[in-house]
Amino acid sequence: xxAPRRPAVAPALxxxxxxxxxxxRIIVCCGSGGVGKTxxxxxxxxxxxxxxxxxVVLTIDPARRLAQSLGLVELDNEPRLVETPGAAGxxxxxxxxxxxxxxxxxxxxxxxxxxxxxxxxxxYQALSSSFGGTQEYMAMEKLxxxxxxxxxxxxxVDTPPSRSALDFLDAPNRLSRFLDGTMIRLLTAPxxxxxxxxxxxxxxxxxxxxxxxxxxxxxxxxxxxxxFVSALDTMFGGFRExxxxxxxxxxxxxxxxxxxxxxxxxxxxxxxxxxxxxxxxGMPLAGLVLNRTHPPATTALxxxxxxxxxxxxxxAGGPGSQLAAGALRVHADRMTVAAREQRLADRFTSAHPExxxxxxxxxxxxxxxxxxxxxxxxxxxxxxxxxxxxxxRSRVLPLRPTAG
Amino acid sequence: MTGKxxxxxxxxAAALALSLAADGRHVLLxxxxxxxxxxxxxxxxxxxYEERRVAVARGGGEVKALAIDVEAAFLEYLDMFxxxxxxxxxLRKMGAVDFATAIAPGLRDVLLTGKIKEAVTRRHDxxxxxxxxxxxxxxxxRITRFLNVTNEVAGLARSGPIKAQSDGVMAVFRSPLTxxxxxxxxxxxxxxxxxxxxxxxxxxxxxxxxxxxxxxxEPLLPAASIARTAEGRLTATxxxxxxxxxxxxxxxxxxxxxxxxxxxxxxxxxxxxALRGKVEALGRPVVELxxxxxxxxxxxxxxxxxxxxxxxxxxxxx
Numbered sequence: 001x002x003a004p005r006r007p008a009v010a011p012a013l014x015x016x017x018x019x020x021x022x023x024x025r026i027i028v029c030c031g032s033g034g035v036g037k038t039x040x041x042x043x044x045x046x047x048x049x050x051x052x053x054x055x056v057v058l059t060i061d062p063a064r065r066l067a068q069s070l071g072l073v074e075l076d077n078e079p080r081l082v083e084t085p086g087a088a089g090x091x092x093x094x095x096x097x098x099x100x101x102x103x104x105x106x107x108x109x110x111x112x113x114x115x116x117x118x119x120x121x122x123x124y125q126a127l128s129s130s131f132g133g134t135q136e137y138m139a140m141e142k143l144x145x146x147x148x149x150x151x152x153x154x155x156x157v158d159t160p161p162s163r164s165a166l167d168f169l170d171a172p173n174r175l176s177r178f179l180d181g182t183m184i185r186l187l188t189a190p191x192x193x194x195x196x197x198x199x200x201x202x203x204x205x206x207x208x209x210x211x212x213x214x215x216x217x218x219x220x221x222x223x224x225x226x227x228f229v230s231a232l233d234t235m236f237g238g239f240r241e242x243x244x245x246x247x248x249x250x251x252x253x254x255x256x257x258x259x260x261x262x263x264x265x266x267x268x269x270x271x272x273x274x275x276x277x278x279x280x281x282g283m284p285l286a287g288l289v290l291n292r293t294h295p296p297a298t299t300a301l302x303x304x305x306x307x308x309x310x311x312x313x314x315x316a317g318g319p320g321s322q323l324a325a326g327a328l329r330v331h332a333d334r335m336t337v338a339a340r341e342q343r344l345a346d347r348f349t350s351a352h353p354e355x356x357x358x359x360x361x362x363x364x365x366x367x368x369x370x371x372x373x374x375x376x377x378x379x380x381x382x383x384x385x386x387x388x389x390x391x392x393r394s395r396v397l398p399l400r401p402t403a404g
Numbered sequence: 405m406t407g408k409x410x411x412x413x414x415x416x417a418a419a420l421a422l423s424l425a426a427d428g429r430h431v432l433l434x435x436x437x438x439x440x441x442x443x444x445x446x447x448x449x450x451x452x453y454e455e456r457r458v459a460v461a462r463g464g465g466e467v468k469a470l471a472i473d474v475e476a477a478f479l480e481y482l483d484m485f486x487x488x489x490x491x492x493x494x495l496r497k498m499g500a501v502d503f504a505t506a507i508a509p510g511l512r513d514v515l516l517t518g519k520i521k522e523a524v525t526r527r528h529d530x531x532x533x534x535x536x537x538x539x540x541x542x543x544x545x546r547i548t549r550f551l552n553v554t555n556e557v558a559g560l561a562r563s564g565p566i567k568a569q570s571d572g573v574m575a576v577f578r579s580p581l582t583x584x585x586x587x588x589x590x591x592x593x594x595x596x597x598x599x600x601x602x603x604x605x606x607x608x609x610x611x612x613x614x615x616x617x618x619x620x621x622e623p624l625l626p627a628a629s630i631a632r633t634a635e636g637r638l639t640a641t642x643x644x645x646x647x648x649x650x651x652x653x654x655x656x657x658x659x660x661x662x663x664x665x666x667x668x669x670x671x672x673x674x675x676x677x678a679l680r681g682k683v684e685a686l687g688r689p690v691v692e693l694x695x696x697x698x699x700x701x702x703x704x705x706x707x708x709x710x711x712x713x714x715x716x717x718x719x720x721x722x
Contacts, residue, residue, distance in 0.1 A: 298661025
């Protein structure tokens, strides 16, 4: 038996320093779906604007009421100024329209006549509106555009709601590899000069495949793809180059990733994969936002003791005893939840001891207006030790409980 | 079974399968998203593309589980309609299956729903093999497109085996054999998405079943004090006398914190309770499942199954 190891203590994540640093030009908020990425991005953006930055936040799929509160009612795929009275800087917000962004890429690299041919291609229509990976690709594309514009000195991006946080990094490449890929070239070969030789090279297996594909998917689809790919070829040097260029943006100095996770096993597992991936790619990670935690207002009474006290109070009776017993049960529950959340956070930290953490307590309701965002922004940026409960903001429970 | 991500639809689907398997019945629980969530839930090794027993229910019933592998389903399909089993292996090696499902995303759903329909209609000795098939389906945002296969293949095939097959699938999905249940939490977004999904399903003539409110909590404070507490009208001085009378240690130190936590608890509960009205307004039968304080295990699934069973009986009687 080995002695129990002292758990690693996560460093504190200083988001105030991150957004105030003029060198920070891009912040990417990522994480698995349903952890509050959009709200975190918007709250961070508002806080940055209040700290004097000229900020644009690119949201992907905001909840309706949050979108309204940011003035995102018109879907014109362009940033809109958000009224933030008293802010030293400016906040702009936009919601990604992936089809529009794709159309713009096509228009920008083509003559109006050629663009029209592409727009009318049924495969392009499917690709630009529902293809897996298009949303991620276009989010990166838009990020590149916003960064290239001198209008803003900080771009904050929310990432598309996918099951895996890694999709944001992988999908654009997957898509471009697919569009530039051998398979699609071979498949569309009959429409291209010299294509036949290629088909002969790969042999009978392929022609069988080609036959099946056209039998199942229909010959028309293959023709559409073929026409689309040759139209693209004349347009620019292929999708892969373009995706690569945008991908490189994420490696530039001035880019920071903020990984968002809820204190749940699945979300933290995803966060863990993502953190590993960022470090392999040499992409700078600012830290982990542990969103919607439940830190108790006091830790002077453990769950077990609170439970026992609730019984004692209820038995003693008298005015207010039911209410006090209820409050003690609320606290017992809260301590149990907090202990579970802290355990999950500790597990993450033991795998990634170097990753700074900021825990953000759950709001009582959904965040759907500027006031809600401002409160969340405060929880994101406030000083590590200012909670007044003895629990630092990097944790859900203090390092050493003050009572057993 | 559908629901917004994070609402626990896999758990609820598993509980429903257990509840339907009571009294010696045979139920198939199908996973469509390749996450191996069912295996995790029943604490078994990852499921292969094969129907495996994962639980035995009351009265000798059983739940089998199947994680549909799109690639395997594709090859099965090629074999069935084109007699191409051997070619299938070569295609798999070339990555052709990935490719085909990538250029035609609808194909994926056609394969998944085709397999589901096959399980529903499979017969042995003149009797259905399964008394019920429970599908852990894609989330609310995608459910209508997933089930509305005819629409999906409209662009793929106007005639031939795919068209014929999708028509058969659609006939089953639109029939009284099918019910699409929706899992929600008492939170704004999931309730809104549930409402949207019901509208879309109805427009596509797909039969909507019950709304299942998952992870519902009970208020821990006396009902009479909730409204007042939620307004923030609870302070340390309201709690101190009772705490001191019962000799709670460090009463004065913790009273303020207790009051703050009670206020937050009451506010959260009031916000949730307000959404109950919205859920009722959806006009579907509603059943609530309690939040489990411990991680979900088999025992927990049986408890949830019992709740669902009660609900199903009431619905059947009505």
